[in-house]
Amino acid sequence: MKVNIDIEDLLVWAYRQELPKVQAETIAPAALRPGWSSMSNFGNLMTVVDERDVRNIYGVTPDRLAEGGPHVDALAVDAAVSDLAGLLVDVPDAWWPFADMASPDEWGDLGRQVVADVLSRLCLEGDAGTLRFKTAPAWLVRKHAMMGTAPDWAAEPIEHRFVRGGNGKAKWFIKRMVAQTVNGEIIGYVEHEVDGWCGSRRRPYPGAYHKMELVPSPFYVACDRAEYEVWHAALATLAGMLGESLVAHSVVGPKRAARPWEPGGPQPRVLPTLRRVETDRA
Numbered sequence: 001m002k003v004n005i006d007i008e009d010l011l012v013w014a015y016r017q018e019l020p021k022v023q024a025e026t027i028a029p030a031a032l033r034p035g036w037s038s039m040s041n042f043g044n045l046m047t048v049v050d051e052r053d054v055r056n057i058y059g060v061t062p063d064r065l066a067e068g069g070p071h072v073d074a075l076a077v078d079a080a081v082s083d084l085a086g087l088l089v090d091v092p093d094a095w096w097p098f099a100d101m102a103s104p105d106e107w108g109d110l111g112r113q114v115v116a117d118v119l120s121r122l123c124l125e126g127d128a129g130t131l132r133f134k135t136a137p138a139w140l141v142r143k144h145a146m147m148g149t150a151p152d153w154a155a156e157p158i159e160h161r162f163v164r165g166g167n168g169k170a171k172w173f174i175k176r177m178v179a180q181t182v183n184g185e186i187i188g189y190v191e192h193e194v195d196g197w198c199g200s201r202r203r204p205y206p207g208a209y210h211k212m213e214l215v216p217s218p219f220y221v222a223c224d225r226a227e228y229e230v231w232h233a234a235l236a237t238l239a240g241m242l243g244e245s246l247v248a249h250s251v252v253g254p255k256r257a258a259r260p261w262e263p264g265g266p267q268p269r270v271l272p273t274l275r276r277v278e279t280d281r282a
Helices: 007-021 037-043 072-086 104-122 137-148 219-242 275-281
Strands: 001-007 088-090 122-124 131-133 157-160 173-182 187-197 212-215 249-252
Touching: 001 007, 007 072, 007 137, 007 219, 007 249, 072 219, 088 219, 104 131, 104 157, 104 212, 104 219, 131 137, 131 219, 137 219, 219 249
Parallel strands: 001 249
Antiparallel strands: 088 131, 122 131, 157 212, 173 187
16 A cells, blocks of 8 residues: 655655665775875875765765665656756746745836846756756755755845945935046046935935845845745656656655745746656656
């Protein structure tokens, strides 16, 4: 009789309990050469004690006290994770990872620029100009299964406020045309944003304005949440791939929300492109 198990729990079981039962291959350390080379290598060994890879073929540290081999279901799980090398995770249209903090309209150009910067860092352009996350889903799955963790998505509140000066008050700015010179000759003018406060008159210059900022920057929050969505998409894909195919487990889930920072809204999954996974498994 099969046992229902959430895909995340199944992964942790496979990579932390079963696959460590496979021992690593024993590789003898290189012998020290005679003469001065021996002394030189000894000096190196004072800093690099052992360069051998102690992991087994599944990338986990072996349990040397384990008896017997890993469960057949754990081997099937690792094979399915390997198939994720062909998984492409597309970026949803109008991707906005800050729904618990503000709407796109509330943060305006500042928020849109943060999202653009994050996508520029984390994504590749696919066919027809579509964006997809370049983080490897298989690597994420293995990493968090081995650690028994999930990607962190929590964030401290982000304040949308006026840029402040050293006195803690909103700072004034103004745009001025500044001359560009070469060898003392003016060759043109460039617009620069400068301090808009007139110290002698104790008031802002005519036409001065305030600017808004996001404190702290939500850039890394968005990076973390993008990683969470790729990881969750990988879990959902694995659950579908394994389903009822295992010997002792029926795979369900994932039980975690696709976007837990949106507790009051729908939980659409990031839609993975499965064509490469299906090709690899065929």
